[in-house]
Amino acid sequence: MATNTDIDSARLLREQYKDGSKLSARIRLHQRFSTNRYGLMRWMFDHFRIPENASVLELGCGTGILWRGSVRVPPGWRMILTDMSGGMIRETRANLARLGHRFTFAQADAQALPFRDASFDAVIANHMLYHVPDIPRALGEVRRVLKPSGFCYAATMGVANMREIDELAARFFSVPRMTESTARFGLESGEAYMRRAFSEVKLERYPDSLVVTEAAPLMDYICSMRVRSRVSDEQVADLRRHLENEIAVRGEIRISKDTGMFVARR
Ligand SMILES: C[S@@+](CC[C@H](N)C(=O)[O-])C[C@H]1O[C@@H](n2cnc3c(N)ncnc32)[C@H](O)[C@@H]1O
Known part of the structure; x- marks a missing residue:
């Protein structure tokens, strides 16, 4: 039976992702201030082992960021982009409309995928498994819909990611960290789940960091997180003053990143 905490956390998750506005604030910080200019999405594409003609499923596609940068999508790929949020699906459909790739869209919970067994060459689940209440069930679904030769790609963060923000x-x-994501399914905590679900698992790390030179986008990032609903306006104002002062004195704020991707063979 669902507890009050489960119900509360499901409500906060729906609110967080009812549309792309909060996620976009976080993506903007990374796009503007990341030191590794190669690009996480381009790096992910380098690691994909997907045939030239393939059916590709993305879970929790968010605003469709994976497909929007300078990435090469083979013309033989058919992509189904899914998310549990109807608002996200609407935005992503609009964001990708002009790209001309073979996208279709569906609202779907990763824990109960509306697709036939062995129907995809690849399933991509970036920065979303930590939100799923029953992670083994979602990975069981990924395994079920993958062809025997298929791969699952799951990007996430490690515990050291943005530790300065924590x-x-x-x-x-007065909270131990801004988010519980890495404790639920991070580069460390996610590996055991992946090994239970798949025959071979490799972890690839993407080296990066942030050098932030403006306080406002960093505050937008922090205020986009669920922790915002648990803290007062005074606490937020104190933090804002601190960040503005740091930038005025030092000219920048350095933030560590720890990101990577599991590459798993069915
Ligand atoms: C942090 S965002 C990541 C979005 C995108 N993959 C990216 O890398 O930018 C997490 C996304 O997962 C979706 N999500 C959360 N729980 C889900 C579930 N159980 N099934 C499908 N999507 C889910 C959210 O609606 C949100 O769009």
Whole structure:
């Protein structure tokens, strides 16, 4: 039976992703201030082992960021992009309309995929498995819909990701960290789930960091997170003053990143 905490967390998740506005604030910070200019999405495409003619399923596609950058999508790929949020699907459809690739869209929960067994060459689940209440069930679904030769790609963050932001969370918001994502399905905690679901699992890491030179986009990032609903306006104002002061004195704020992707063979 669902507890009050489960119901609360499902409500916050729906609110967080009812549309792409909060996610876009976080993506903007990474796009503007990441030191590795190669690009995470381009790097992911380098690691895909997907045939030239293939059916590709994406779970939790968000605003469709994976497909929007300078990536080469073979003309023989048919992509089905899914997300549990109807608002996200509407935005992604609009965001990708002009690309001309063979996209179709569907609202779907990763824990109960409306697709036949062994129907995809690849399933991509980027930065979303940590939101899924029953992770083994979702990975069981991924395995079921993959062809025997298929691969699952799941990007996520490690515990050291943006640890400076967690230090600010502890100091200004009195919470141990801004988000529980890496504890649920991170580069460390996710590996055991992946090994239980798939025959071969490899972890690839993408080296990167942030050098942020403006306080406002960093505050937008922090305020886009679920923690915002648990802290007062005064706490937020204190943190804002601190960040503005840091930038005025040092000219920048350096933030570590720890990101990567599991590449798993069915
Ligand atoms: C952090 S965003 C990541 C979006 C995108 N993959 C990216 O890398 O930018 C997480 C996405 O997962 C979706 N999501 C959360 N739980 C889900 C579930 N159980 N099934 C499908 N999608 C889910 C959310 O609606 C949101 O769009």
